[in-house]
Amino acid sequence: MRPTRNENPKSEHKNKVKHLKKKHSISVAITGAGGSGAVTTGLMLLDAMSRAGFYGYMSRSAGPQIRGGESAVMMRFASQPVFNTDDRFDVLLAMDWHKVERFADEIPLDSQSLIVCDENAGEIPAPLLQNGAVCRALPLSKTAKSIEGGRANMLGLGVLAILLGLTEQAMQQAVRATLGKKGDKVVADAIAGIERGMQFVVAGTQDLRLQPKSTAQKRWNISGNEACGLGALRGGVRFVAAYPITPASDILEWMAPNLEKLGGSLLQAEDELASINMIIGGSFGGVPSMTATSGPGLSLMVEGLGLAVTSETPVVVMNVMRGGPSTGIPTKSEQSDLNLALYGLHGDAPHLVLAPLNILDCVFTSEWSVSLSEQLQAVAIVLSDQSLGQSRLVTDPPDYAGFNTRRVVADASTQHYQRYQLTENAVSAMAIPGTPGTTYTADGLEHDERGTPSSMAADHQQQMAKRSRKLAAFDYGQHWAHVDGQGGIALITWGSSSAVCQEVAERLRDSGMQTRVVALRLLMPLNVQALQGLIKDCTSIVVVEQNMSGQLFHYLHAEQAIPARAVSYARPGPLPLRPGDIVEFIIAGVQADE
Amino acid sequence: MNEMIKPKDYKTDIKPIWCPGCGDFATLSALTKTLAFMQLKKEQVSIISGIGCSSRLPAYIDSYGFHGVHGRALALASGLKAARPTQTVIAVGGDGDGFSIGGNHFMHACRRNMDITYIVMDNHVYGMTKGQPSPTTEPDWVSKLTPHGSGIRPFQPLAIALSSGAGFVARGFAGDPSGLAKLIFEGLRHQGFSFIQVLSPCPTFRPEQKLWKQQVQPWPFDTTDDPVLAASRIHADEGLTTGLIYQRELPVWQPGAEASDTLENIEQGFLV
Ligand SMILES: Cc1ncc(C[n+]2csc(CCOP(=O)(O)OP(=O)(O)O)c2C)c(N)n1
Ligand code: SF4
Numbered sequence: 001m002r003p004t005r006n007e008n009p010k011s012e013h014k015n016k017v018k019h020l021k022k023k024h025s026i027s028v029a030i031t032g033a034g035g036s037g038a039v040t041t042g043l044m045l046l047d048a049m050s051r052a053g054f055y056g057y058m059s060r061s062a063g064p065q066i067r068g069g070e071s072a073v074m075m076r077f078a079s080q081p082v083f084n085t086d087d088r089f090d091v092l093l094a095m096d097w098h099k100v101e102r103f104a105d106e107i108p109l110d111s112q113s114l115i116v117c118d119e120n121a122g123e124i125p126a127p128l129l130q131n132g133a134v135c136r137a138l139p140l141s142k143t144a145k146s147i148e149g150g151r152a153n154m155l156g157l158g159v160l161a162i163l164l165g166l167t168e169q170a171m172q173q174a175v176r177a178t179l180g181k182k183g184d185k186v187v188a189d190a191i192a193g194i195e196r197g198m199q200f201v202v203a204g205t206q207d208l209r210l211q212p213k214s215t216a217q218k219r220w221n222i223s224g225n226e227a228c229g230l231g232a233l234r235g236g237v238r239f240v241a242a243y244p245i246t247p248a249s250d251i252l253e254w255m256a257p258n259l260e261k262l263g264g265s266l267l268q269a270e271d272e273l274a275s276i277n278m279i280i281g282g283s284f285g286g287v288p289s290m291t292a293t294s295g296p297g298l299s300l301m302v303e304g305l306g307l308a309v310t311s312e313t314p315v316v317v318m319n320v321m322r323g324g325p326s327t328g329i330p331t332k333s334e335q336s337d338l339n340l341a342l343y344g345l346h347g348d349a350p351h352l353v354l355a356p357l358n359i360l361d362c363v364f365t366s367e368w369s370v371s372l373s374e375q376l377q378a379v380a381i382v383l384s385d386q387s388l389g390q391s392r393l394v395t396d397p398p399d400y401a402g403f404n405t406r407r408v409v410a411d412a413s414t415q416h417y418q419r420y421q422l423t424e425n426a427v428s429a430m431a432i433p434g435t436p437g438t439t440y441t442a443d444g445l446e447h448d449e450r451g452t453p454s455s456m457a458a459d460h461q462q463q464m465a466k467r468s469r470k471l472a473a474f475d476y477g478q479h480w481a482h483v484d485g486q487g488g489i490a491l492i493t494w495g496s497s498s499a500v501c502q503e504v505a506e507r508l509r510d511s512g513m514q515t516r517v518v519a520l521r522l523l524m525p526l527n528v529q530a531l532q533g534l535i536k537d538c539t540s541i542v543v544v545e546q547n548m549s550g551q552l553f554h555y556l557h558a559e560q561a562i563p564a565r566a567v568s569y570a571r572p573g574p575l576p577l578r579p580g581d582i583v584e585f586i587i588a589g590v591q592a593d594e
Numbered sequence: 595m596n597e598m599i600k601p602k603d604y605k606t607d608i609k610p611i612w613c614p615g616c617g618d619f620a621t622l623s624a625l626t627k628t629l630a631f632m633q634l635k636k637e638q639v640s641i642i643s644g645i646g647c648s649s650r651l652p653a654y655i656d657s658y659g660f661h662g663v664h665g666r667a668l669a670l671a672s673g674l675k676a677a678r679p680t681q682t683v684i685a686v687g688g689d690g691d692g693f694s695i696g697g698n699h700f701m702h703a704c705r706r707n708m709d710i711t712y713i714v715m716d717n718h719v720y721g722m723t724k725g726q727p728s729p730t731t732e733p734d735w736v737s738k739l740t741p742h743g744s745g746i747r748p749f750q751p752l753a754i755a756l757s758s759g760a761g762f763v764a765r766g767f768a769g770d771p772s773g774l775a776k777l778i779f780e781g782l783r784h785q786g787f788s789f790i791q792v793l794s795p796c797p798t799f800r801p802e803q804k805l806w807k808q809q810v811q812p813w814p815f816d817t818t819d820d821p822v823l824a825a826s827r828i829h830a831d832e833g834l835t836t837g838l839i840y841q842r843e844l845p846v847w848q849p850g851a852e853a854s855d856t857l858e859n860i861e862q863g864f865l866v
Binding site for chain 1: 658
């Protein structure tokens with residue numbers, strides 16, 4: 001059994017938690033039925049806030065309808081970079097009450113929260129008011145009708161603009177950037193609606209205005225899926241084969257036109273069995289290749305991944321995780337494919353498993369994965385998830401990592417070319433079809449150094465050792481983890497939970513509890529020694545992840561990377577991990593130890 | 595000037611695992627003959643296969659090759675052709691590999707119509723796993739796994755290829771190696787996906803296929819480009835006539851354009 005702690009700490013803990021200072025940020029949610037424009041409104045607000053000099057994070061949630069169902073956007077703004085959702089929301093702009101209860105869990109409100117809604121929308125559903133949120137009903141739709149081309153969501157956006165202290169100028173720019181393609185009339189109508197909305201007086205509310213850091217800086221507005229695609233292109237990927245699946249398809253949709261511009265190509269496969277084998281073919285042909293998928297697709301690819309391992313064909317698989325198992329929850333996030341990525345392959349099949357730590361880091365981790373895969377002629381599985389992939393970030397532009405991505409390629413007419421030659425670093429030169437004098441047949445059968453199929457024990461042992469050693473002996477440098485802070489408390493985490501843990505650590509430090517965060521970017525091979533060194537003096541070690549069974553926790557134990565006193569904080573999706581809950585959990589543990 | 599390439603130049607020193615009398619030897623030699631006839635350089639050719647006795651073929655030809663997993667030869671070949679269009683890509687395998695576990699890829703490769711030649715050595719049996727029925731096996735053929743026969747009618751690969759959109763549909767016979775070489779030559783010359791079903795006896799598990807020598811007949815018609823006519827002829831046939839049944843020029847799918855932009859420019863799109 002996995003050691004866990006009391007999940008409902010006593011009220012004394014709660015009191016202490018309340019006093020912890022929080023990062024100064026504002027959280028805004030917008031909900032509405034299909035056609036109400038909730039998502040467009042959110043995108044415009046994100047754009048306007050970034051023009052006003054703020055950083056932002058926007059995740060989204062939708063009902064099961066394919067098109068036109070109810071949807072919600074959840075945003076957080078701050079003067080410094082933000083990468084995750086907060087514990088609660090300051091403002092909810094509800095365009096209507098259509099199935100809004102569906103989102104109540106995702107949009108926690110409290111007595112400090114403000115609900116802005118349309119006065120004609122009817123009675124507010126009770127779950128939204130149960131924690132004492134204040135509601136201001138405004139004549140949004142009625143006023144919209146009175147102005148030409150007026151839409152209630154634009155008036156609502158105007159109200160948010162006033163509350164957040166946005167200027168008319170920022171709003172106009174945001175409208176042009178978001179709706180410009182739809183023509184001047186649409187833009188003018190939207191601006192008129194917003195400016196009318198900005199005239200509403202919302203009485204008796206808190207000051208929600210943030211201090212902008214600087215408006216001069218160039219900011220990017222990017223989703224995690226786009227960032228994964230971009231990192232792959234930076235890494236040199238020029239061939240993609242994939243089968244559509246939520247929430248990974250946007251990677252493909254972003255890459256398709258851009259690959260073409262760079263002289264590469266994307267092939268829509270008939271299924272994932274095809275897509276993995278297609279990229280093995282593309283990579284065998286000398287072109288860095290990848291696919292993107294989610295759990296059900298990764299499951300189908302597993303046999304192909306083994307082929308890439310044995311034939312030493314570099315491929316990258318971006319797996320954007322969603323709630324599982326089976327079809328699970330296609331539109332919502334969970335970090336529950338770690339076991340599959342680590343252990344899914346049959347035989348002893350050394351490969352790389354990586355995870356981006358936040359949306360911005362998707363660029364870096366994706367590029368690094370391609371680079372490692374190419375250099376080591378290895379399979380790299382990258383574990384992103386829906387909360388990264390389908391959320392947007394306003395951020396400083398990512399740095400250039402500038403990795404050396406080239407694979408070792410055999411020169412024409414190499415004497416006595418041996419594809420699987422045993423070498424010093426266990427990486428052997430790959431001959432690219434078209435090169436004279438180095439013909440060979442790649443094989444998923446065990447083989448000797450030449451590539452000739454062999455069932456001899458000596459060949460199997462040598463080649464297995466080669467495939468294992470090339471990954472184990474490689475110097476991955478500092479990138480294997482993002483390490484931050486020091487002290488008696490250690491949070492070990494991975495992937496999208498990393499941003500939440502950073503915030504947890506900041507809150508703990510603010511209250512005098514020194515905390516170290518170790519966010520693992522390279523999960524396999526695991527840097528056991530370095531990890532052990534980083535946590536050896538910590539009295540409280542918590543492994544944080546978003547799945548039910550504590551997949552990372554068990555893996556770290558199996559690798560003997562963590563001591564018996566480490567505890568697991570594992571919660572399944574689809575609700576995001578809340579920093580406040582983790583702070584409570586840790587304080588409860590620390591006090592129990594005292 | 596370079597010397598002429600001879601068929602034996604394509605032979606590797608790896609000894610085939612095949613049983614004596616296996617039909618797959620004929621496809622191997624028909625292939626090396628054709629490659630030599632076309633004077634294709636070793637490095638220009640990639641031979642891709644799945645798993646099965648027949649799928650062992652790439653190791654026996656000195657060109658680039660990939661012996662992949664069961665059923666996925668066409669997927670791997672398609673990825674290779676998309677990424678490296680200058681290669682002559684030939685996929686090979688058995689009837690189990692191509693029509694059972696790989697059936698979906700077969701249909702979609704026909705439909706996609708990339709410039710790939712696909713040769714299926716069809717022995718109406720799973721040879722490698724020691725004698726089970728395949729999608730082309732007769733329903734009353736008894737095996738350990740199917741003591742009363744499979745009871746399932748065989749499917750017609752030529753009809754499937756045709757209806758899936760292939761533009762080159764042919765059947766050859768291992769007992770007629772020069773006829774087979776000709777078909778492979780036509781297939782390699784054809785622009786787009788070319789499908790060649792080779793009747794390739796398995797003397798070990800289907801000894802009765804020795805009779806094919808007497809039963810196989812040349813196709814009594816000229817090649818047509820009319821899919822309706824081709825379909826009716828295929829359906830009227832018993833499955834043992836050989837020749838190029840249908841050929842039609844269809845749009846070939848091949849991605850890949852010249853680069854028209856830089857990544858730095860593309861990244862500008864993220865600027866607020
Ligand atoms: C995924 C998977 N399932 C099953 C097998 C076992 N297997 C190997 S070859 C084969 C059938 C081969 O039959 P066919 O393709 O007709 O080729 P032949 O041996 O007759 O040339 C099977 C079922 C396998 N290798 N992989
Ligand atoms: S079992 Fe049949 S198909 Fe396989 S090698 Fe022997 S004769 Fe050929």
